[in-house]
Amino acid sequence: MSTSELEHVEAFAALVEALELRYFSAVELMFIGHSHGNVDHPAYGLNPLGPGKLWDNIRPAAKVADCLREASGGLLTILSANRSPAYNRAIGGASKSEHMSFSALDLRSDTWSAAKCFDWRPWRLQNIPPH
Numbered sequence: 001m002s003t004s005e006l007e008h009v010e011a012f013a014a015l016v017e018a019l020e021l022r023y024f025s026a027v028e029l030m031f032i033g034h035s036h037g038n039v040d041h042p043a044y045g046l047n048p049l050g051p052g053k054l055w056d057n058i059r060p061a062a063k064v065a066d067c068l069r070e071a072s073g074g075l076l077t078i079l080s081a082n083r084s085p086a087y088n089r090a091i092g093g094a095s096k097s098e099h100m101s102f103s104a105l106d107l108r109s110d111t112w113s114a115a116k117c118f119d120w121r122p123w124r125l126q127n128i129p130p131h
């Protein structure tokens with residue numbers, strides 16, 4: 001990792017630290033997707049850490065995810081976070097996916113069904129579309 005890449009990662013880590021999340025780390029929130037690292041996938045290498053101008057966009061989703069993790073009482077795994085447009089296309093993401101603006105997180109709960117997460121009230125009060 002180059003010095004500028006390291007500074008980029010450290011700046012993101014500082015932003016996440018300021019959110020005072022209980023459960024999620026910067027490393028989890030900058031998850032770039034399994035296909036990015038899969039040499040056999042058409043999306044291989046297409047999802048570098050997104051530009052800093054988008055980072056603020058993840059704040060609401062990160063806060064809600066942290067609260068959902070608390071409420072569900074179990075592991076909550078980030079399956080998808082930021083996506084470059086090229087990466088989003090290669091994995092068949094929606095053409096206007098909010099992942100491209102780093103404002104959406106795909107999550108999997110080990111304790112709650114997808115339907116229960118979807119119906120979880122604070123999610124709706126924050127007016128953040130489940131993804």
Ligand SMILES: [Zn+2]
Nearest residue numbers: 104105106131
């Ligand atoms: Zn999504």
